[in-house]
Amino acid sequence: MSLLKIDSLTQRFGGLQAVSEFSVDMQGGELMGLIGPNGAGKTTIFNLISGFYQPTEGTITLDGTPTAGLRPHQVTSLGVARTFQNIRLWHDMTVLDNIRIAQHYRLGYSVWDSVLRGRKYHARETRIREIAEELLEAMSLTDVAMELPKNLPYGVQRRVEIARAMSVQPKLLLLDEPAAGLNSADVEDLIKLVRWIHDHFDITIFMIEHQMKVVTSLCQWIKVIDFGATIAEGTAEDIQSNPAVIKAYLGDDNI
């Protein structure tokens, strides 16, 4: 059974066809890239997968469960986590709290427990904290655990956001332009980090990225979309020599 199966997904906003007939089948364990010019509909696809929009047509199946009608937090609890193009951390809470809150769906206690604080509450909170601390350790973020994200450098914020997504313990991680706004040293770190996450946690990664260096060095398979339609897919070499892709990015040469 495939982990993520998207079948002829179409999304219209009024008259605008943002995504048309997008299909993908990820068996699990891949590191797939999604590229395309600005406004091609890449983030819309991510928003559809994470349940933020309901698709106009087509189906999304996660690990055998169709996601139609589910709210984003329900989709997340099926094992999908994502990051955002512009970093969306909770900037006025410590990094540790950010990581803890992202485990909300498996807190395992109710409001009453949070007020009465019996044995179950303490056991669960201890476990949540342990998971958070282990993750921060693994992502080498222990030093900044008690800092507020807004006071951290941009590169570290990216890392924190990926750590927050990982604390969902996802099977599928969606990265929306993780290299946006990073300098070249940070990009090198990011490539290493994504590869390490992919190998260490043994998860599937689907990423949108503009920087070809990141895409070519990480992604085993790349899908290219333009105006919502898939125009090419293949390995990095295939894509770079594909005339349709060059046309989408650079335009026609006969003006």
Next chain:
Amino acid sequence: MQKYSLNVLMAAVAVLLLVMAQFKIIDNYIQAVIMYVGINIMMSTSLNLVNGNMGEFTCGHAAFMCVGAYVSSILSVLFFGNKFGDPIFPASMAVVVFPVIVLLGGAVAALSSILVALPSFKTRDDYLAIITIAVNYMVISAIENMDWIGGSRGFQGMKDTVWAMRDTLSAPWMLLWVILFTAFTIWVIRRFITSTYGKGVNAVCQDEVAAEIMSVNTNKIKTVNFMISAGLAGCAGGLFAHIVGYVNPQSFNILKSTEAMVMVYLGGMGSLSGAIISAVLFTGLMEVLRSAGVIKWVIIPLMLVLIMQFRPEGLLGNKELSDVFPKLKKFYTFK
């Protein structure tokens, strides 16, 4: 020791107050002011849960106080008064039943807050503020049009319960209940917002989309938060009704809601200790300015203007007392 220092201090102060009230060392006026302080603490801390921690702007908090006040008053009269026929319980039961009456008032207020919680799923900010004002008016108008509980003339008779308690055992009962319920309010709120569950509320405040994507059930947590907030305001209303012995729908109008908001903004959004301190300050100020009469309503809004101008984040900002004065951490941590 450090963990309990403040609790022990507060308990000592409470016992001292009760003893002084019992032996008439502090007169009825001072007792009344202390009870209003307690009620205002309940109102400001519970409103802070929504306006501060969740970042929604609700300005109809008095509506829930009103629901709590009326429900507990009706129950009180039903159980111990003669207005609706013979009392259901003997007067000696009043001491035990009274907290249940107040809690039931709070529970109904919590249910009524669904009126605000449901629209809050889709609306935010100014639009939700308008809805809350509307709910405030809806509640008042509904009660004004219920003749069987006095309508706009108000409702009374719950002093029977207070007297029943006093006849059972001569003690400053209302002061005791106000202190206990204030402590209960702070206890509930503090535990809720410091748990990972409750921190979801802060996540909704800071980035709702991220919260929803990061597996926080935002609709549920908003509803829970509104219900806790309204429930505690309802308890405050129930106590208020029994202190005064008379409730009138117009005493829970938008002006009362504004008072609660002033306290929250004075103390600092999202700061529990700030809300408590500002409730004490505000109640004190109201009493000091009582002699000034109508001038009071010039001075207090003016004060609010000045706060917004020079310290828009409130006295403590979104920090707790121990963050502002780190030396206090030696004695107590507020988070």
